[in-house]
Amino acid sequence: MCEDKNIKELIPAYLDQALDIHEHEMVRKHLESCGDCRADLALLHLMHVESVPDPGEKYWDEMPSRVFRAVVAQKARKWSFELSWLTDRLILPRWVLAASTVGLALVISWLAVQTPQRGPAVAVSQGYEPTQEIMVSDAVPLSDLNHDQLDTIATWARSELVSIAHEAAPVMANTADTDLYEEITELNAKEAERLSNMLDQWEQEG
Amino acid sequence: MDEDLDLINRTEAGEREAFDDLVKKYQKPLYAMLYRMVGNHEDASDLLQKAFVKAFTGLKSFERRATFKTWLYQIAINLAKNVYRERSRIELVPIDDVIIRRDPRTLETMIVNENRQMLRQALARLPEKQRITLMLRVQSEKKFEEIAGIMKCSVGTAKANFHHGVRKLKAIILEMSSVQQSDK
Numbered sequence: 001m002c003e004d005k006n007i008k009e010l011i012p013a014y015l016d017q018a019l020d021i022h023e024h025e026m027v028r029k030h031l032e033s034c035g036d037c038r039a040d041l042a043l044l045h046l047m048h049v050e051s052v053p054d055p056g057e058k059y060w061d062e063m064p065s066r067v068f069r070a071v072v073a074q075k076a077r078k079w080s081f082e083l084s085w086l087t088d089r090l091i092l093p094r095w096v097l098a099a100s101t102v103g104l105a106l107v108i109s110w111l112a113v114q115t116p117q118r119g120p121a122v123a124v125s126q127g128y129e130p131t132q133e134i135m136v137s138d139a140v141p142l143s144d145l146n147h148d149q150l151d152t153i154a155t156w157a158r159s160e161l162v163s164i165a166h167e168a169a170p171v172m173a174n175t176a177d178t179d180l181y182e183e184i185t186e187l188n189a190k191e192a193e194r195l196s197n198m199l200d201q202w203e204q205e206g
Numbered sequence: 207m208d209e210d211l212d213l214i215n216r217t218e219a220g221e222r223e224a225f226d227d228l229v230k231k232y233q234k235p236l237y238a239m240l241y242r243m244v245g246n247h248e249d250a251s252d253l254l255q256k257a258f259v260k261a262f263t264g265l266k267s268f269e270r271r272a273t274f275k276t277w278l279y280q281i282a283i284n285l286a287k288n289v290y291r292e293r294s295r296i297e298l299v300p301i302d303d304v305i306i307r308r309d310p311r312t313l314e315t316m317i318v319n320e321n322r323q324m325l326r327q328a329l330a331r332l333p334e335k336q337r338i339t340l341m342l343r344v345q346s347e348k349k350f351e352e353i354a355g356i357m358k359c360s361v362g363t364a365k366a367n368f369h370h371g372v373r374k375l376k377a378i379i380l381e382m383s384s385v386q387q388s389d390k
Contacts, residue, residue: 001373005369008369008372009350009365009369012343012344012368015344039376040372040376043372043375043376043379044344044372046325047325047329047340047341047344048344052237052238052241052242053241053247055237055247055251059251060230060233060234063229063230063233063254063255064225064226064229064230064233066255067229067255067258067259067262068222068225068226070255070258070259071258071259071262071263074259074263075263078263
């Protein structure tokens with residue numbers, strides 16, 4: 001058996017006729033006297049000429065399109081997998097969704113029915129600086145107030161009611177029913193008259 | 207710029223023509239190698255398509271340290287190995303202890319006269335690395351540097367695999383031929 005590795009390495013290139021003149025001649029001369037290397041060459045030549053059947057020009061022409069479709073399909077499958085992986089982790093159980101919806105509805109309903117808290121019976125109008133006696137959270141009976149305080153209250157009441165009337169006016173104007181506006185203005189007049197009567201009565205009583 | 211790199215960049219940019227050009231450039235030599243590895247058109251065609259699909263869907267992972275050709279061949283060979291392993295029913299007979307006693311001239315004659323079927327059977331019995339190295343060197347006409355890149359080994363290892371493969375191939379052919387003659 002030939003152990004000349006240099007020659008053996010060159011045999012494939014010799015078969016390909018890819019050696020320079022010097023190397024080609026060296027291998028050729030070696031082969032004349034080395035049956036083992038000739039056997040190698042014969043074996044490699046046999047492998048080299050092993051024919052591969054040609055599937056035809058149509059096959060080759062269609063291959064790029066076939067590959068392209070397969071690539072698009074592969075990428076679509078990948079996106080579908082990633083999306084399903086994501087949605088599987090975002091989608092909550094139905095009972096959770098139902099409970100959340102009910103809870104949200106309850107919160108909204110609670111907020112809707114909540115009425116704004118009114119201030120204390122003794123309110124403060126603009127420009128009036130409350131004294132310690134007036135700023136109380138509990139209602140104060142009108143009979144405990146003096147004339148100045150009552151005047152102040154009357155003035156405040158008128159201004160508050162007027163402002164409410166002004167705010168309600170656009171709404172009232174746009175509705176067919178104007179009773180509420182009339183009622184407010186009427187209330188204003190009524191309340192002013194009532195207060196006035198009360199003041200007169202107290203005056204008479206001294 | 208390397209032609210393949212230019213085609214890859216244009217393919218990544220969405221240019222269909224560059225994609226087609228890359229496929230057309232490598233489809234025939236790659237098919238030939240795969241056919242010789244698996245022995246039939248159906249498997250070779252299937253592997254060819256799978257190799258291209260895997261290469262193009264994984265273009266972003268192509269580090270461009272090796273050539274695209276080397277990378278593509280690596281993918282194809284790995285796919286072919288899986289098919290080959292699944293289909294192979296031939297046990298690899300250790301033949302390191304087979305001593306070639308015959309006259310080398312007889313061996314040469316025998317090899318020349320042997321049909322290709324016996325050659326394919328003998329190749330199938332080679333260890334995988336030696337078989338692939340032999341095929342890449344002889345049938346794909348690749349240099350040892352290219353083979354080393356595809357097989358992810360050193361040039362020396364590629365050469366050693368080649369030499370050992372040739373030696374074992376001859377021994378297998380002798381053994382098979384001896385068996386045939388004894389059956390007659």
